[in-house]
Amino acid sequence: MSAQPETTSDAEPAATDPNRVRIFDTTLRDGEQSPGASMNLAEKLEVARALAGLGVDVIEAGFPIASPGDFEAVRAVAGEITGSIVCGLARCNDKDIARAWEAVKFAQRPRIHVFLATSAIHREHKLRMTPAQIVERAVAGVKLARSLCADVEFSPEDAARTEIDFLCEVVEAAIEAGATTVNIPDTVGYATPSQYGKVIRTLSERVPNIGRAVISTHCHDDLGMAVANTLAGVEAGARQVECTLNGIGERAGNAALEEIVMALKTRQDYYGVTTGIRTERLYPASRMVSTITGLVVQRNKAIVGRNAFAHESGIHQDGMLKERSTYEIMRPEDVGVPKTDLVLGKHSGRHALRDRVNEMGYRLTDEQLEILFNDFKALADKKKEVYDEDLAVLVEKHLEDVPAHWQLLALHTTAGTSLLPTATVSIRRPDGEVVQDAAIGDGPVDAIFKAVERVTGVRANLHEFVVRGVTQGKDAQGEVTLELEVESGDRSFRGRAASTDIIEASALAYLNAVNAIQTVRDRGQVREVVGRPGAGA
Numbered sequence: 001m002s003a004q005p006e007t008t009s010d011a012e013p014a015a016t017d018p019n020r021v022r023i024f025d026t027t028l029r030d031g032e033q034s035p036g037a038s039m040n041l042a043e044k045l046e047v048a049r050a051l052a053g054l055g056v057d058v059i060e061a062g063f064p065i066a067s068p069g070d071f072e073a074v075r076a077v078a079g080e081i082t083g084s085i086v087c088g089l090a091r092c093n094d095k096d097i098a099r100a101w102e103a104v105k106f107a108q109r110p111r112i113h114v115f116l117a118t119s120a121i122h123r124e125h126k127l128r129m130t131p132a133q134i135v136e137r138a139v140a141g142v143k144l145a146r147s148l149c150a151d152v153e154f155s156p157e158d159a160a161r162t163e164i165d166f167l168c169e170v171v172e173a174a175i176e177a178g179a180t181t182v183n184i185p186d187t188v189g190y191a192t193p194s195q196y197g198k199v200i201r202t203l204s205e206r207v208p209n210i211g212r213a214v215i216s217t218h219c220h221d222d223l224g225m226a227v228a229n230t231l232a233g234v235e236a237g238a239r240q241v242e243c244t245l246n247g248i249g250e251r252a253g254n255a256a257l258e259e260i261v262m263a264l265k266t267r268q269d270y271y272g273v274t275t276g277i278r279t280e281r282l283y284p285a286s287r288m289v290s291t292i293t294g295l296v297v298q299r300n301k302a303i304v305g306r307n308a309f310a311h312e313s314g315i316h317q318d319g320m321l322k323e324r325s326t327y328e329i330m331r332p333e334d335v336g337v338p339k340t341d342l343v344l345g346k347h348s349g350r351h352a353l354r355d356r357v358n359e360m361g362y363r364l365t366d367e368q369l370e371i372l373f374n375d376f377k378a379l380a381d382k383k384k385e386v387y388d389e390d391l392a393v394l395v396e397k398h399l400e401d402v403p404a405h406w407q408l409l410a411l412h413t414t415a416g417t418s419l420l421p422t423a424t425v426s427i428r429r430p431d432g433e434v435v436q437d438a439a440i441g442d443g444p445v446d447a448i449f450k451a452v453e454r455v456t457g458v459r460a461n462l463h464e465f466v467v468r469g470v471t472q473g474k475d476a477q478g479e480v481t482l483e484l485e486v487e488s489g490d491r492s493f494r495g496r497a498a499s500t501d502i503i504e505a506s507a508l509a510y511l512n513a514v515n516a517i518q519t520v521r522d523r524g525q526v527r528e529v530v531g532r533p534g535a536g537a
């Protein structure tokens with residue numbers, strides 16, 4: 001075994017500032033261990049570039065002994081990435097360590113990461129080794145790695161379930177053998193924050209040579225506590241945190257990089273530490289990892305989920321419009337999310353509605369807004385989200401001046417392959433009387449038109465009938481536009497209406513055109529009237 005190379009004496013802030021927390025990203029190694037998340041060389045390189053751009057201190061690029069492909073990927077990352085340390089994982093044996101070194105040796109800043117489980121469960125059942133053999137093997141592995149590389153990390157796998165005295169012994173021996181970072185994995189996500197923090201604090205108090213190494217956290221999310229445990233580790237003195245983008249990783253995943261970084265940044269007042277992460281690149285990097293791995297980010301995921309900066313409740317939206325900090329503790333632009341999203345839905349209020357229609361260029365009186373608000377709530381009860389296009393339809397409906405002489409109150413249709421299409425309509429006449437009638441037709445829409453004709457007595461030929469989706473999603477609104485020609489054939493009247501139910505939209509559009517005809521008749525006018533839905537149409 002050759003003499004140990006010098007420990008890396010980098011002038012990075014991470015090496016000199018006691019309050020700087022190093023971000024060790026293992027998206028390409030532990031993250032890739034998520035079932036179905038394997039990445040090829042080109043994909044790993046792309047993610048590695050994003051990680052370097054993000055400013056992570058260490059990129060764990062893979063486990064070189066795992067496969068020729070992983071070896072090549074780690075080598076490619078090592079050959080290209082500058083700035084960040086590039087690390088390869090190795091079991092505690094000569095072959096793994098040699099292979100890891102072969103893969104990372106051309107990196108500007110290489111690291112070998114050696115691991116060996118220390119808990120009783122792993123010692124007895126998996127490794128079948130005694131505590132003394134574990135210490136001996138760990139020391140040999142670290143020494144071999146240090147003979148090759150100045151920067152060596154040692155992980156006592158399943159540390160959080162390891163007897164604390166034995167853990168202290170192994171950590172001390174690994175540092176003595178040359179480990180420059182000692183990583184304390186909660187491999188199975190079993191720890192709780194105060195317990196994990198206590199482990200880190202105990203190591204820093206009881207291991208005599210601990211000052212020669214950086215203490216690192218590596219927490220899994222089996223009980224949903226990976227980030228909380230990591231932060232407890234930082235509070236207890238850890239100055240490297242191992243994490244992955246979007247929290248991907250073995251089983252329930254690893255601690256999420258974006259959550260740790262933003263917790264440390266947002267609560268700098270509490271933690272008093274910094275990282276070197278360019279946080280405005282978090283969202284793009286998260287999107288990239290999600291696209292490449294195919295692991296979808298849940299909507300309500302902290303920091304990078306689609307809802308992380310979205311507000312639907314009226315009270316929150318009102319607060320946001322008055323002062324952003326009422327309901328947001330971070331600015332979306334600080335994590336690379338384009339902007340806060342005030343989603344209009346069933347829980348929204350008048351402030352948000354007025355703000356949105358103003359943004360869309362409409363100026364409504366208080367009375368118009370009130371009417372719009374009622375229609376909006378009725379629509380929001382049917383639709384999950386009310387889009388700008390939906391609003392435009394509702395607003396225009398109230399800006400039009402076609403009076404609702406005839407108002408549709410209720411509608412019922414039956415249709416099917418072996419039935420006569422039938423429609424029953426209930427309509428309020430201009431004199432206020434409610435009339436019901438029914439008709440059969442070639443289809444349910446034709447039956448509706450005939451029933452409306454029977455009630456209103458307005459005879460016209462349907463000249464044009466167009467249905468189109470005007471909004472997004474399965475619950476999109478359909479808009480019906482139609483044109484009626486009155487019997488003389490020299491005048492046409494258009495009607496338009498929108499609804500989530502196109503049968504209803506057809507009835508409303510037809511009645512709307514009938515109202516336009518009625519308006520002309522009442523005024524004795526002979527010009528064409530373009531009818532759009534009037535109030536109640």
Ligand SMILES: CC(=O)SCCNC(=O)CCNC(=O)[C@H](O)C(C)(C)COP(=O)(O)OP(=O)(O)OC[C@H]1O[C@@H](n2cnc3c(N)ncnc32)[C@H](O)[C@@H]1OP(=O)(O)O
Nearest residue numbers: 033063065066067091092093115116117126127157187250
């Ligand atoms: C907590 C973690 O995330 S650890 C990293 C987990 N990641 C992976 O396992 C992904 C990559 N792994 C692989 O491709 C394969 O498991 C390989 C190539 C590493 C090994 O494959 P194989 O040689 O066929 O062994 P296999 O995976 O079936 O079993 C693991 C062997 O390593 C031993 N082992 C496990 N951890 C260590 C360690 N840290 N140091 C030394 N030996 C170890 C096991 O005891 C077992 O040895 P045995 O064959 O004497 O019983």
Ligand SMILES: CC(C)C(=O)C(=O)O
Nearest residue numbers: 115155157158185187
């Ligand atoms: C290899 C080690 C660090 C690991 O991933 C774990 O223990 O979870």
Ligand SMILES: [Mg+2]
Nearest residue numbers: 030187218250
């Ligand atoms: Mg792990």
